[in-house]
Amino acid sequence: MRKNLREWSVAITFCVLLLFMAIAAPSFYQPQPLLSLLTREAPALIVACGMALVIIGRQIDISVGSQFGVCGVCSALLTASGWPVALVIPTSLALGALIGGINGALVAGLGLPSIVVTLATMVTLREGLRWARQGEFVNLPDAAQWFGMSQSAGQWTIIAMALLIFLAIALKSRHLAAARYVYAVGSDAEAARLAGIRPAWVTFGTFVLLGALTGLAAALNMAQSPQVDPKSGTGLELKAIAAVVVGGVAISGGRGTLWGVFAGFLLLASITPALTHLRVEPYWERAIQGGIILLAVSLEGIKKRR
Amino acid sequence: MSPPPIPSRWKALLLRHESILLLVLILECMYFSSVGRRFASADNASDILRHSVEIGLIALVLTPIILTGGIDLSLGSLLGLCAVVFGTLWRDAGLSIELAALCTLGVGGLAGALNAGLIAGLKLPPLIVTLGTYSLFRGLAEAMTRGVDTFTHFPESFLFIGQESVLGIPAQAPLFVLVALAVWLLVHRTTFGRALQAIGFSPEGARYAGIPVSRRIAAVYIMAGVVAALAALTYTARLGQAKADAGTGYELLAITAVVLGGTSIFGGKGSVPGTLLGVATLAVLSNGLVHARQPREVAGMLTGALLLLALSSSVLPKMFAAWRARRHTQRSAIDPAITEDT
Numbered sequence: 001m002r003k004n005l006r007e008w009s010v011a012i013t014f015c016v017l018l019l020f021m022a023i024a025a026p027s028f029y030q031p032q033p034l035l036s037l038l039t040r041e042a043p044a045l046i047v048a049c050g051m052a053l054v055i056i057g058r059q060i061d062i063s064v065g066s067q068f069g070v071c072g073v074c075s076a077l078l079t080a081s082g083w084p085v086a087l088v089i090p091t092s093l094a095l096g097a098l099i100g101g102i103n104g105a106l107v108a109g110l111g112l113p114s115i116v117v118t119l120a121t122m123v124t125l126r127e128g129l130r131w132a133r134q135g136e137f138v139n140l141p142d143a144a145q146w147f148g149m150s151q152s153a154g155q156w157t158i159i160a161m162a163l164l165i166f167l168a169i170a171l172k173s174r175h176l177a178a179a180r181y182v183y184a185v186g187s188d189a190e191a192a193r194l195a196g197i198r199p200a201w202v203t204f205g206t207f208v209l210l211g212a213l214t215g216l217a218a219a220l221n222m223a224q225s226p227q228v229d230p231k232s233g234t235g236l237e238l239k240a241i242a243a244v245v246v247g248g249v250a251i252s253g254g255r256g257t258l259w260g261v262f263a264g265f266l267l268l269a270s271i272t273p274a275l276t277h278l279r280v281e282p283y284w285e286r287a288i289q290g291g292i293i294l295l296a297v298s299l300e301g302i303k304k305r306r
Numbered sequence: 307m308s309p310p311p312i313p314s315r316w317k318a319l320l321l322r323h324e325s326i327l328l329l330v331l332i333l334e335c336m337y338f339s340s341v342g343r344r345f346a347s348a349d350n351a352s353d354i355l356r357h358s359v360e361i362g363l364i365a366l367v368l369t370p371i372i373l374t375g376g377i378d379l380s381l382g383s384l385l386g387l388c389a390v391v392f393g394t395l396w397r398d399a400g401l402s403i404e405l406a407a408l409c410t411l412g413v414g415g416l417a418g419a420l421n422a423g424l425i426a427g428l429k430l431p432p433l434i435v436t437l438g439t440y441s442l443f444r445g446l447a448e449a450m451t452r453g454v455d456t457f458t459h460f461p462e463s464f465l466f467i468g469q470e471s472v473l474g475i476p477a478q479a480p481l482f483v484l485v486a487l488a489v490w491l492l493v494h495r496t497t498f499g500r501a502l503q504a505i506g507f508s509p510e511g512a513r514y515a516g517i518p519v520s521r522r523i524a525a526v527y528i529m530a531g532v533v534a535a536l537a538a539l540t541y542t543a544r545l546g547q548a549k550a551d552a553g554t555g556y557e558l559l560a561i562t563a564v565v566l567g568g569t570s571i572f573g574g575k576g577s578v579p580g581t582l583l584g585v586a587t588l589a590v591l592s593n594g595l596v597h598a599r600q601p602r603e604v605a606g607m608l609t610g611a612l613l614l615l616a617l618s619s620s621v622l623p624k625m626f627a628a629w630r631a632r633r634h635t636q637r638s639a640i641d642p643a644i645t646e647d648t
Contacts, residue, residue: 110622111621111625112571113571113572115433116565116571116617117614119561121614123609124611126606127603127606128603128607251434283449283453285445286441287441287444289445290440293441294438294442301430305428
């Protein structure tokens with residue numbers, strides 16, 4: 001337990017929050033709102049998993065929100081024009097992987113700083129989307145919602161898919177060689193190179209994976225509502241980065257586990273609804289999110305100084 | 307050892323990053339004045355200047371930060387927070403405009419000090435700290451106004467700074483020139499500026515050379531906070547209103563201007579005149595596109611593309627040289643005759 005102190009402390013904080021809600025506002029525990037909450041947040045978990053790998057590899061991607069928007073609108077347009085779900089999801093995934101590949105090529109191939117590259121792609125994609133859609137929503141046929149299933153079946157499918165992806169990455173990141181390469185490159189790229197790893201390809205791979213996961217998340221998000229907003233995904237990058245950083249992944253790379261990210265994700269996802277139940281105004285959401293990021297990194301900084 | 311050959315003064319001047327950027331700017335102006343009829347007029351020139359003051363101010367103070375190898379993503383959000391704070395102090399707390407403005411500058415300094423404390427004090431990466439404050443400052447602005455409240459009806463004397471002209475020059479221009487001059491002096495003409503450059507080049511080396519690294523870094527972030535507050539004041543005066551979404555996306559435009567101006571994103575190299583040229587290039591681009599009847603989004607897309615282009619152009623020549631050197635060594639390893647020739 002001492003080895004994973006950070007992960008446990010986040011998990012315990014989450015349990016304390018749940019306990020506190022049980023006493024202060026028991027109305028928080030209603031099965032239907034909780035199920036919709038989990039469904040709504042499931043895409044963010046998928047993105048956070050990919051983001052965790054990118055950050056462990058000592059890079060960052062702040063363009064995921066825009067990627068999410070582009071993939072969501074494209075898959076909605078395809079669905080509206082009559083494509084079956086079985087084709088739309090892989091297409092959205094491939095489109096995300098392509099965008100992630102562009103980021104990855106610029107970062108890994110040219111050695112440019114990932115923050116500035118993804119800042120540029122974030123704005124270019126978002127403005128391009130706004131230009132193409134002029135703020136217009138994409139209306140979806142009724143049959144497309146919840147993949148043509150009943151609402152609760154659709155909700156459970158989305159949650160199950162998100163959990164499956166999380167479990168696959170979390171379990172494989174301990175033993176799969178490719179995942180260990182990410183840790184190696186994140187902790188010391190030069191040492192990894194001398195050990196026979198190609199850091200540039202590993203970095204490129206993490207960006208492609210994050211893009212693909214974002215594309216998948218966008219498709220799952222599309223299935224939840226009768227129409228898709230071209231502004232969807234705004235602020236998703238902060239949500240994903242916050243979950244990763246709060247979950248104990250070192251922003252300097254090489255350290256952190258997916259289990260911690262899961263705990264961080266649960267904590268952050270439940271804070272906003274918890275606040276609503278405690279009658280705090282929702283305008284505070286962004287400030288609280290920023291405060292939590294700062295708190296998490298400062299704790300790490302203080303620990304390191306000792 | 308003989309000294310390296312000194313290239314002629316003219317050639318060196320022509321190949322400077324700033325000269326190339328100036329050429330781009332001139333070409334841009336020529337193109338837009340041929341496309342848009344009212345682009346090349348004194349009115350439009352003062353309009354461009356008026357609209358680029360806030361981004362210019364932020365880009366100016368971002369230059370020393372990037373020079374030290376840091377970054378500040380929170381300045382656009384801080385502009386929004388300061389605008390809201392200013393409005394609240396004036397309307398709700400009943401302070402006079404001067405006192406409210408002074409307090410706003412103080413709040414900007416405090417916000418900068420928060421960044422500075424976490425970055426210089428706790429030695430946290432500037433990227434993640436300012437990403438956190440980016441969200442925090444904007445969130446506080448939204449919380450203070452409940453997302454919708456807008457401050458308007460500022461007195462005429464205050465709006466004068468943002469909307470009127472003196473002898474055809476926008477009233478906020480002298481303020482901008484003053485800040486530009488101060489930052490230029492600080493970066494290029496003082497030991498403080500040399501210290502920043504040394505820190506960006508090698509923080510550890512700067513420490514061994516006796517430079518108080520943490521204090522210097524803290525100073526540039528606090529300065530950035532104060533100037534972002536100043537930008538909030540000119541922004542409010544120009545639009546006549548203060549809202550929580552003021553300055554959204556300004557951090558990207560400012561970073562683009564600084565990188566376009568030849569400051570290395572890795573730190574250690576940079577120039578204030580370059581930043582000013584970068585700001586001018588972006589301002590002319592977005593204004594010219596409007597005159598060329600292009601939608602606003604095109605300017606945003608081009609800004610992102612331009613940033614990528616500027617970044618790539620700073621590394622591609624180096625990569626090409628490294629590739630050629632590697633190929634040369636490989637070939638000479640196979641065929642010793644090549645090394646004998648040279």
